[in-house]
Amino acid sequence: MFRYQKYAVASLVILAGLITALAFGPGRGGFRRERGPVLTLFCAAGVREPIREVIERFERETGATVEARFAGSGVLLSSLRLEEADLYLAADRGYLEQAQERGLTTRIVPFARQHPVIAVRTGNPHQIQSLADLTREKIRVTLPDPERAAIGRIAKALLESQSHWEPIWRHAILQRATVNDVANDVKLESADAGVVWNTTAAQYPELDAVEIPDFKSADSEIGIAVLKTSQQAELTQRFIDELLDPEIGQQIFARYGYDLISHEQRKVTP
Amino acid sequence: MNQSDRKFWWALGFLGGVYVLLLAMLLLADLQYARVSEFATLVESPELRYSLWLSLISSLMSTIIAMWIAVPLGYLLSRAQFRGKGFLDAFVDIPIIVPPVVIGLSLVILFRQSFLRPFDDWLPVAFHVPAVILAQCTVVTAFATRTMRSTFDDLSPRQEQVAMTLGCSRAQAFWAVVLPSARTGLLTAGTLAWARAFGEFGPVLMFAGAIERKTEVMPVSIYLQLSSGDIETAVAISLVMISVAVSVLLLVRSTVGSRAI
Numbered sequence: 001m002f003r004y005q006k007y008a009v010a011s012l013v014i015l016a017g018l019i020t021a022l023a024f025g026p027g028r029g030g031f032r033r034e035r036g037p038v039l040t041l042f043c044a045a046g047v048r049e050p051i052r053e054v055i056e057r058f059e060r061e062t063g064a065t066v067e068a069r070f071a072g073s074g075v076l077l078s079s080l081r082l083e084e085a086d087l088y089l090a091a092d093r094g095y096l097e098q099a100q101e102r103g104l105t106t107r108i109v110p111f112a113r114q115h116p117v118i119a120v121r122t123g124n125p126h127q128i129q130s131l132a133d134l135t136r137e138k139i140r141v142t143l144p145d146p147e148r149a150a151i152g153r154i155a156k157a158l159l160e161s162q163s164h165w166e167p168i169w170r171h172a173i174l175q176r177a178t179v180n181d182v183a184n185d186v187k188l189e190s191a192d193a194g195v196v197w198n199t200t201a202a203q204y205p206e207l208d209a210v211e212i213p214d215f216k217s218a219d220s221e222i223g224i225a226v227l228k229t230s231q232q233a234e235l236t237q238r239f240i241d242e243l244l245d246p247e248i249g250q251q252i253f254a255r256y257g258y259d260l261i262s263h264e265q266r267k268v269t270p
Numbered sequence: 271m272n273q274s275d276r277k278f279w280w281a282l283g284f285l286g287g288v289y290v291l292l293l294a295m296l297l298l299a300d301l302q303y304a305r306v307s308e309f310a311t312l313v314e315s316p317e318l319r320y321s322l323w324l325s326l327i328s329s330l331m332s333t334i335i336a337m338w339i340a341v342p343l344g345y346l347l348s349r350a351q352f353r354g355k356g357f358l359d360a361f362v363d364i365p366i367i368v369p370p371v372v373i374g375l376s377l378v379i380l381f382r383q384s385f386l387r388p389f390d391d392w393l394p395v396a397f398h399v400p401a402v403i404l405a406q407c408t409v410v411t412a413f414a415t416r417t418m419r420s421t422f423d424d425l426s427p428r429q430e431q432v433a434m435t436l437g438c439s440r441a442q443a444f445w446a447v448v449l450p451s452a453r454t455g456l457l458t459a460g461t462l463a464w465a466r467a468f469g470e471f472g473p474v475l476m477f478a479g480a481i482e483r484k485t486e487v488m489p490v491s492i493y494l495q496l497s498s499g500d501i502e503t504a505v506a507i508s509l510v511m512i513s514v515a516v517s518v519l520l521l522v523r524s525t526v527g528s529r530a531i
Contacts, residue, residue: 002442004450018327022331048497203498
């Protein structure tokens with residue numbers, strides 16, 4: 001046997017060892033399917049922190065596994081056309097309605113609210129108090145793109161009626177695909193101010209939120225949809241129950257600064 | 271060293287030094303941005319341990335599989351003459367040309383096809399660990415093949431011919447003469463493939479999803495941290511990745527590279 005043939009054989013032995021390590025290794029990885037029931041949740045990236053707490057509790061209580069995929073609401077919506085999942089949690093009702101129009105959902109349950117604010121660095125070093133300040137010279141503004149991010153669409157709709165949007169949009173130096181990108185810009189000092197959710201600003205210790213009356217009027221509803229492809233009616237219902245439970249899900253979301261939607265206000269579709 | 275030689279070396283040193291300085295400044299900026307306390311919490315976090323473990327195992331598996339394809343394919347493209355060779359040569363470059371995320375998307379679409387369903391029932395691939403390896407492999411094999419091909423191109427076919435006139439078969443000449451002369455190329459292709467696989471992000475995200483403690487490799491962890499605004503942790507994970515990758519490359523190059531294999 002030539003020396004390089006021995007190397008080739010050795011590489012196969014190593015490969016077999018690695019496959020074994022993967023198969024019996026830690027985590028939920030490997031080649032096995034999950035033992036218990038699995039819920040697949042497509043979840044807006046901005047809601048990651050509170051939903052992780054809900055999932056942890058749910059898994060402990062039910063023994064089921066929740067496989068959460070995090071990305072922007074819009075990105076997830078297009079993924080839903082290619083992949084099957086049980087639940088879709090979007091940061092804005094608009095996306096849930098789009099999913100409904102495409103015939104992907106069986107039920108939509110809104111459960112929390114958020115509204116846009118102007119995010120500045122802690123202490124508001126540039127003294128930004130109003131929308132007019134966003135068009136000031138030397139103030140670098142970062143905005144969520146209305147085409148791609150829920151918050152962009154809502155902010156645009158709110159400001160367009162008073163023709164405030166156009167000048168701010170033209171003045172902005174950055175247009176971002178997700179709300180976290182906007183917040184990161186302000187945090188990293190690439191920009192002085194940006195439009196984000198009040199809940200986003202609350203999650204960043206480095207940011208302060210400037211409330212704008214125009215923004216407060218409109219609320220974006222965060223909701224969860226049960227998908228047509230789901231075959232686990234009981235488990236999805238149990239997850240939603242947990243999310244809506246005032247002692248569990250609602251309490252967790254309130255802690256992260258979300259405004260809750262009470263049982264009476266909740267408009268479940270259909 | 272005479273005067274003009276010295277100037278030449280200084281000029282080279284300056285031009286290369288600009289880049290090295292940039293890299294050093296990038297690292298310093300990262301180090302300054304990441305808090306020391308982040309590292310302590312990182313080391314203890316089971317998520318990070320899992321993603322480091324999966325990153326190391328999957329990248330090594332991808333490298334071995336990629337080399338098993340790249341060596342024969344590179345040799346075929348270098349030595350064999352057949353119709354459509356030019357086309358095949360360009361075809362194999364597709365993963366190098368297209369954005370990596372396209373590879374991921376294409377894999378998702380491929381694995382939706384009904385003819386792959388029975389296979390997927392037997393061994394779940396999409397959004398499971400095998401998807402990580404398949405996504406990495408698809409991309410890095412192209413890079414390894416390109417490297418192996420140019421390695422074989424640079425080797426004169428004479429040595430093999432001599433070996434064959436001395437009684438070796440094609441296969442024997444390949445194992446005994448070609449591969450030993452190609453050792454630098456093998457090492458380059460292997461380390462390049464490994465480094466690429468270790469850092470691969472787009473196709474993994476598309477095809478394997480960003481599922482915590484399941485298909486989460488380190489680049490995906492960085493993305494997840496960034497998307498929830500935790501830039502400090504994202505930077506800390508990047509620094510862990512950089513130190514692991516640099517240590518592995520140094521180790522491989524100093525042991526395998528110096529020994530006459």
